Amino acid sequence: METKNRIGYVDIARGIAICCIVLGHLGVGEINRIVFTFHVPLFFFLSGFFMNNKYAFREFVRRKARNLLVPYFVTCLVLIVLAVLEVIVFTDWTNVMALEGLYGNLDSSMLRIFLGKVMREALDWMYAAVYGAGDPYTSPFYIKSIGAIWFLWASFWANVFMRKLLDFRKEVRITVVGLLFFAGYFSRRWCWLPLSIQAGCCATFFVYLGFLAQRGKATWEAMEAEVKLFLRVMAFIVWISFIRDFKSFWLVHCDVGRGIVDIVGCICGCYMIFLLSGCLERYTKYLARGLRFLGRYSLFILCIHTVELHMYPWDELMNVWSASGLSQGMQMLLLIVTKFGLIILATFLCSRSAFVRKIFGITEAKYKA
Numbered sequence: 412m413e414t415k416n417r418i419g420y421v422d423i424a425r426g427i428a429i430c431c432i433v434l435g436h437l438g439v440g441e442i443n444r445i446v447f448t449f450h451v452p453l454f455f456f457l458s459g460f461f462m463n464n465k466y467a468f469r470e471f472v473r474r475k476a477r478n479l480l481v482p483y484f485v486t487c488l489v490l491i492v493l494a495v496l497e498v499i500v501f502t503d504w505t506n507v508m509a510l511e512g513l514y515g516n517l518d519s520s521m522l523r524i525f526l527g528k529v530m531r532e533a534l535d536w537m538y539a540a541v542y543g544a545g546d547p548y549t550s551p552f553y554i555k556s557i558g559a560i561w562f563l564w565a566s567f568w569a570n571v572f573m574r575k576l577l578d579f580r581k582e583v584r585i586t587v588v589g590l591l592f593f594a595g596y597f598s599r600r601w602c603w604l605p606l607s608i609q610a611g612c613c614a615t616f617f618v619y620l621g622f623l624a625q626r627g628k629a630t631w632e633a634m635e636a637e638v639k640l641f642l643r644v645m646a647f648i649v650w651i652s653f654i655r656d657f658k659s660f661w662l663v664h665c666d667v668g669r670g671i672v673d674i675v676g677c678i679c680g681c682y683m684i685f686l687l688s689g690c691l692e693r694y695t696k697y698l699a700r701g702l703r704f705l706g707r708y709s710l711f712i713l714c715i716h717t718v719e720l721h722m723y724p725w726d727e728l729m730n731v732w733s734a735s736g737l738s739q740g741m742q743m744l745l746l747i748v749t750k751f752g753l754i755i756l757a758t759f760l761c762s763r764s765a766f767v768r769k770i771f772g773i774t775e776a777k778y779k780a
Contacts, residue, residue, distance in 0.1 A: 425706030449680035459621025487540035545663035568611025
């Protein structure tokens with residue numbers, strides 16, 4: 412099996428970010444005001460950090476389509492199949508048989524209604540898959556959300572845009588990155604285009620920041636320790652201020668909150684997660700290993716999370732816990748433990764499959780010392 416050299420603290424950062432994406436979908440305001448300040452932008456930032464022109468543009472696009480869009484469409488297929496199965500399983504067949512007779516005609520009204528419901532459910536999810544929107548919309552027309560895997564389309568566009576810009580002078584890169592960001596940001600007010608291309612336009616800015624961080628790494632390492640410490644303290648203060656005053660920052664629909672102020676806060680938040688990841692790699696063993704595992708399989712976890720978010724009856728489970736007299740805090744704790752337990756178990760089991768590993772491009776990891 413192919414082995415890929417990986418950087419430990421980078422996978423730890425990915426692991427923290429994917430955990431925060433799962434937590435961000437719990438709908439808890441106090442959690443969201445922390446995790447939404449960095450989790451999705453961090454993935455885009457990392458894409459830029461490893462951006463280069465090693466591959467020709469056409470080959471780069473092919474590889475990105477293979478790595479991001481194949482998992483997207485496989486996950487969409489799973490969602491469609493499970494949605495149809497859900498209709499079949501939860502149909503009141505006793506009522507159908509009682510009204511139509513055990514050997515009823517396939518053209519009978521009840522069965523036609525049932526088949527129509529199955530078809531509508533399948534077409535509804537197919538529409539969501541083709542449109543690729545992360546949030547539902549009702550204006551200017553109905554758009555069904557495909558869920559968290561909107562990120563895969565946005566990441567595809569952002570990476571493709573950034574790779575193409577590497578073929579141009581830096582003045583052109585800066586200008587086009589700005590134009591793409593503003594195109595995505597302002598056009599969202601009038602309509603939401605298919606395949607999350609507007610989110611990809613805005614995300615290109617964060618990919619570009621990662622690319623600049625890569626180019627400036629040597630300069631940063633050459634700085635005096637006191638200068639670095641001062642900048643780290645300031646970055647932490649800015650990030651905490653962003654968390655305290657958080658209103659919105661959702662790249663899923665190109666919302667960057669208060670603009671440049673919150674973008675700077677987001678950059679500081681991403682940097683703090685990098686620092687935390689480095690500390691965890693140096694001073695912990697099992698926690699670092701667990702987060703590296705989650706980071707290495709973060710794309711797969713995102714897809715698993717999308718499926719469980721749509722298909723698992725979490726509301727019914729919460730109702731059972733509520734009826735048993737559990738406090739809201741205990742219910743939330745149980746929900747987090749159960750959700751992560753299912754996701755990690757599914758990831759561990761599925762990652763043993765050669766087919767799954769091939770579909771999601773999973774390779775053995777060799778970490779640099």
